[in-house]
Amino acid sequence: MKTKKLKVLLSKGKIQKRITQLGKQITADYKGKDLVVICVLKGAFMFCADLIRAIDLPLTVEFFGVQSYGDNTHSSGIVKTTLDVDISLEGKDVLIIEDVIDTGLTVDYLLKYFSSRNPRSLKLCTFLLKPECIQQKVDIDYCGFKIGKKFVVGYGLDAAQLYRNLKDLVILT
Secondary structure (H helix, E strand, O other): OOOOOEEEEEOHHHHHHHHHHHHHHHHHHHOOOOEEEEEEEOOOHHHHHHHHHHOOOOOEEEEEEEEOOOOOOOOOOOOEEEEOOOOOOOOOEEEEEEEEEOOOHHHHHHHHHHHOOOOOEEEEEEEEEOHHHOOOOOOOOEEEEEOOOOOEEEOOEOEOOEOOOOOOEEEEO
């Protein structure tokens, strides 16, 4: 792979500050509830790990694998499930943790899929939102940052499985 230049869009410090704010908000909203956090793999794993440490409540974490990008820098529009949750979600308060919402197609699929499992409540938290790219409108309950159309990597997000380990969110140039 050709070496790419990296331009920092969001620093580690800025990301952590926003996660602390989201954690406090989610803690207040879910106090006294049976919270199940579903981390959408692979891109959301770093965001989810930091976010659940910022939530001051008992909670359960499940993982759900989905793929729509493959090795491309844009969504294929086809959602493929690669890993399902292991527990019943019936009567639980479910919070889906996603890495980035661009077209909205994957998240629409996730919301319909988990809604069919009869949770008491179902909400969505995304690290990133690309408003200019939305094709399918979805309700987002918690959003870390709104960004432009540029393809970003780092902090769990990848390009052909590379760059996930970067501490900052960067634009490949």
